[in-house]
Amino acid sequence: MSPVPHPLAPELRAVSARDLAGLVAALLIVAAPHAARAPWWLTGLVLAMYGWRVLLGMLQAPLPPRWLLLLVAAAAMAGIWAEYHMLFGRTPGIVLLGLFSGLKLLETRTHRDAAVVALLCFFLIITNFFYTQSIPAALAMGGALLVIVTTMVGFSAPQRPSRANLRTASLLLAHAVPAALVLFLLFPRVQGPLWGLPQDAYAGVTGLSDNMSPGTLARLALSDTIAFRAEFEGEPPPQRLRYWRGPVLWDFDGRTWRMGATEIVPFRAPAGGDARYRYSVVLEPHNRDWLFALESAASLPERARFTADGQIVAPRAVRERQRYDLVSITDPAPDSREDPEDLRRALRLPEGFNPRATALAEEWRRGSGGDSQILARAIEWFRSSRIAYTLEPPLLGRDSVDEFLFDSKAGFCEHFSSAFVFLMRAAGVPARVVTGYQGGDLNPVDRIITVRQSDAHAWAEVYLRGRGWLRVDPTAAAVPSRIESGLARAVPEGEALPLMMRPEMRWLRSLRYDWEAITHKWNVWVLGYDPQRQRDLAAFVGMRDADWRSLTAALFTILGVLMVLLIAWSLRQLSRPDPVQRAWHRFCQKLGARGLERAPCEGPRDFSERAARSLPRARGAIQRIGELYLALRYGAESPPAKIDELRRLVRELRVT
Amino acid sequence: MIRNLLARPRFANWLYGFTPPERGAIVLGHRRVYIVPTRLGWLFGAALAILLVGSINYAISLGFALTFLLAGVGLAAMVHTARNLARLAISVGRAEPVYAGESAQFRLYLDGRVRYERPAILLRHLASGAQLVTDVPAAAAAEVVLAVPAARRGWLRLGRVMLETRFPLGLFRAWSYVEPEARCLIYPRPERSAMPPLSADSGVGAARAQASGNDDFSGLRGYQHSDSPRHVAWKAVARSDEMLTKQFCGDAAADLWLDWQLLSAELGIEQRLSRLAGWVLSADRAGARYGMRLPGVSISPGRGDAHRASCLQALALYEAP
Numbered sequence: 001m002s003p004v005p006h007p008l009a010p011e012l013r014a015v016s017a018r019d020l021a022g023l024v025a026a027l028l029i030v031a032a033p034h035a036a037r038a039p040w041w042l043t044g045l046v047l048a049m050y051g052w053r054v055l056l057g058m059l060q061a062p063l064p065p066r067w068l069l070l071l072v073a074a075a076a077m078a079g080i081w082a083e084y085h086m087l088f089g090r091t092p093g094i095v096l097l098g099l100f101s102g103l104k105l106l107e108t109r110t111h112r113d114a115a116v117v118a119l120l121c122f123f124l125i126i127t128n129f130f131y132t133q134s135i136p137a138a139l140a141m142g143g144a145l146l147v148i149v150t151t152m153v154g155f156s157a158p159q160r161p162s163r164a165n166l167r168t169a170s171l172l173l174a175h176a177v178p179a180a181l182v183l184f185l186l187f188p189r190v191q192g193p194l195w196g197l198p199q200d201a202y203a204g205v206t207g208l209s210d211n212m213s214p215g216t217l218a219r220l221a222l223s224d225t226i227a228f229r230a231e232f233e234g235e236p237p238p239q240r241l242r243y244w245r246g247p248v249l250w251d252f253d254g255r256t257w258r259m260g261a262t263e264i265v266p267f268r269a270p271a272g273g274d275a276r277y278r279y280s281v282v283l284e285p286h287n288r289d290w291l292f293a294l295e296s297a298a299s300l301p302e303r304a305r306f307t308a309d310g311q312i313v314a315p316r317a318v319r320e321r322q323r324y325d326l327v328s329i330t331d332p333a334p335d336s337r338e339d340p341e342d343l344r345r346a347l348r349l350p351e352g353f354n355p356r357a358t359a360l361a362e363e364w365r366r367g368s369g370g371d372s373q374i375l376a377r378a379i380e381w382f383r384s385s386r387i388a389y390t391l392e393p394p395l396l397g398r399d400s401v402d403e404f405l406f407d408s409k410a411g412f413c414e415h416f417s418s419a420f421v422f423l424m425r426a427a428g429v430p431a432r433v434v435t436g437y438q439g440g441d442l443n444p445v446d447r448i449i450t451v452r453q454s455d456a457h458a459w460a461e462v463y464l465r466g467r468g469w470l471r472v473d474p475t476a477a478a479v480p481s482r483i484e485s486g487l488a489r490a491v492p493e494g495e496a497l498p499l500m501m502r503p504e505m506r507w508l509r510s511l512r513y514d515w516e517a518i519t520h521k522w523n524v525w526v527l528g529y530d531p532q533r534q535r536d537l538a539a540f541v542g543m544r545d546a547d548w549r550s551l552t553a554a555l556f557t558i559l560g561v562l563m564v565l566l567i568a569w570s571l572r573q574l575s576r577p578d579p580v581q582r583a584w585h586r587f588c589q590k591l592g593a594r595g596l597e598r599a600p601c602e603g604p605r606d607f608s609e610r611a612a613r614s615l616p617r618a619r620g621a622i623q624r625i626g627e628l629y630l631a632l633r634y635g636a637e638s639p640p641a642k643i644d645e646l647r648r649l650v651r652e653l654r655v656t
Numbered sequence: 657m658i659r660n661l662l663a664r665p666r667f668a669n670w671l672y673g674f675t676p677p678e679r680g681a682i683v684l685g686h687r688r689v690y691i692v693p694t695r696l697g698w699l700f701g702a703a704l705a706i707l708l709v710g711s712i713n714y715a716i717s718l719g720f721a722l723t724f725l726l727a728g729v730g731l732a733a734m735v736h737t738a739r740n741l742a743r744l745a746i747s748v749g750r751a752e753p754v755y756a757g758e759s760a761q762f763r764l765y766l767d768g769r770v771r772y773e774r775p776a777i778l779l780r781h782l783a784s785g786a787q788l789v790t791d792v793p794a795a796a797a798a799e800v801v802l803a804v805p806a807a808r809r810g811w812l813r814l815g816r817v818m819l820e821t822r823f824p825l826g827l828f829r830a831w832s833y834v835e836p837e838a839r840c841l842i843y844p845r846p847e848r849s850a851m852p853p854l855s856a857d858s859g860v861g862a863a864r865a866q867a868s869g870n871d872d873f874s875g876l877r878g879y880q881h882s883d884s885p886r887h888v889a890w891k892a893v894a895r896s897d898e899m900l901t902k903q904f905c906g907d908a909a910a911d912l913w914l915d916w917q918l919l920s921a922e923l924g925i926e927q928r929l930s931r932l933a934g935w936v937l938s939a940d941r942a943g944a945r946y947g948m949r950l951p952g953v954s955i956s957p958g959r960g961d962a963h964r965a966s967c968l969q970a971l972a973l974y975e976a977p
Contacts, residue, residue: 006778006787007778007787007788007789008776008778008789008820008821008822008829010694010696010826111826112696115696115699115826116699119699119700119703122703122707122722122726123703123706123707125722126707126710126711126716126718126719126722126723129716129718129719129722130714130716133716133717133718137718138718138721141718141722145722145725149729149825152824152825152826153823153824153825155826156775156776156822156823156824156825156826157775157776157791157823157824159775159791160775160776160791164773168736168824169824171732171736172729172732172733172736172824172825173725173729175728175729175731175732175735175736176725176726176727176728176729176731176732177725177728178728179724179727179728179731179732180721180724180725180727180728181724183724183727183728184720184721184724187720187724189712190712319715320715526717526718526721527717527718528717529717529720530715559731563731563735566731566732566735567735567738570735570736570738570739570742571739571742571743
């Protein structure tokens, strides 16, 4: 339009020290959680770049030349390549984003660049949610958002005090919440992913794996991370019956137990069972396909499948928090069906390992009448073995079972189960290792059982003719307290337990219970809000068979209403003229309707005198109105009684 | 063609929602406030789209929450930007006359009329590009002076003024046009030059004018409205019923006539007017009494600010374009 510079154009407005401070504060909040994940040199580099820019801003010194920034960028990218051997995976991508935030800040001269940094902050916020979506993380990122929006308000009103900008930003966010809520609930959700995820998308997820070697579970047991939560209808089962079944391990190579091939079979519910539990599980992502269920599952979750050895598997790896409903019975009737191939597999052992254990097993075989007697002897042997239960098992050599049973005599549940199954197989009794979780923490606040990685457990199953597969927990035989009262009571004092499992932290635990009750609700209603829940909600409010069309229609209708409300709010704040002015205006209108228009140049005194002359009948009232108006409008004080009188006179004025 | 269309009141009324020029306080109704996203606004929208796709792809619930919260902030920012301008009342004050070549100082009052402040409002004079940014305080008015370059003598109309704001987030740009009834008188650019030669038919002869001597009585003449009462020949008045004024020799500058005819026609109208304006200023500064003659206009001699102003106005409006 005209070549004159536009004073509101962001590319022409230089950033101030305040703008820089706001941007750096926001960047620090959103980038801080990544600091520990990024290589140390990059964390240092990005911090140095932030600091450098702030320093240059304070000194009002010129920014570094472009070639220097390009050099730094190239060197840092080479470093990232050396670190990760890729640039576009999840972690390297995030690290790159952090690097760019520093580089962009170093070439930020005007508000246009500053706005780009603000947008980068939004992306950095969402990258934090790849790792954690907990309530504290959400609060921290909400705080960062407030800082960013306040800073952006500062861009368009540089002269305004920060406090006023903060108020505006809070108002904007408050006004955004209803629309955000409606969008969150009604925006048609589709089941991701839209395209292939980077290879490392689910790196660093803790949980059980498909193999077990000495030390696997002991390491896992040091983690406080939650594996899943279970909510029972009615009373949950007692601690000693809470065996959550996971992967079943068949194949042993002398050191490691592996799952091997599994066969999907039609689900058959176990017969009998008086102790029937109905419950739902909210499973944390563990990047594997198995679902955990209380032994023994009497129903299957939707779309889940069942394997011949009693595992429940999801159609694909669990990569987001997932909720499913189940029924289990803890006292199933014997199931005597047998599969000869399975039984042969359950007897296989590698040649030439653990001679002492093999000898012990053969001795049991010779001295017993049958499999059940061997089993009884074995349990008795474990009960009296005085093997210590410890989270810090000594390292074992080649014959791990021998060394555990006869030399070190100390181990964790994987040692017990591994040795027991080895002994059974060596004695000719079909047996297998079952891994999963045992126990879990009952929250007295919301009656939800939280199962952590520290509850990871391994036990055994043996096959007895006529009775089918039976659960035997050698750890329970040797260390009953582990099963009765959990890990904390079972390991000797002084061993490093996860913080929350320490008995002296009782008060902390009760706090934790409250917190976890809130967290559970958060997980179910906020993080677990998926297409299924959206359909449920739509059905709840009466939208049957809601598809994306009806959801979008509802969404836009409600958004429209919200916009109208917001606009109405923005109009409501018009400051009303004071009552004296309104009364005078009405007075002029009344006379105007009678043909007595007030000329623009006519003062109130002249006008009321003229009106009084031409309307003799209302003369007294008109004169009084003129007097009052003059006194109230131009006098020093305005007593309410006079205002009321003026309003009354104007109201009662009859000019016909 | 568009220019012609715009000149038609009905079309302008349809387009802008008002018929220029507007008298009195102009209130920016909603119909008159336009709003579109800025470049940053489009960029913000694109960022939201990327955040949404990322949230769907990775199934990040809080990603959805962030995206939707930002979308809500965008919607709220739109309403806030529009309300920063809507219902603002604009009125104009008096603009003091200036000389051509200077800037006319148009005084505008922006009455917020609301309980919240309206920060960062740009006023731009469309014809000249003159602009300024101001904040309108809560429940009060801001007074701004728009300096519009005055190139030519005569009446300068303010013309169309654009009001624009991008507050609070810079994602949207709301603007409106007003054309208040306001004009400023522009005097001809005064040309500094020597005082005029006294014209032949000036009331005072050249010789007498040169004979200085302050209080030498030289005769009587007819009373003129601007004469000081001290100079009225009261004795003569008593005798003859006719108001007479005493004249003194020393009052040489008193009846200086600044005459259009003294200037050669070769100069052209504008330059003659400029020179006359320069004479008016010189005469005024010297404290002289002066009159002015233009074709069709005659201003009898006088002194003082009001006299100077009326002389300059006559020059400004002479055959005003």
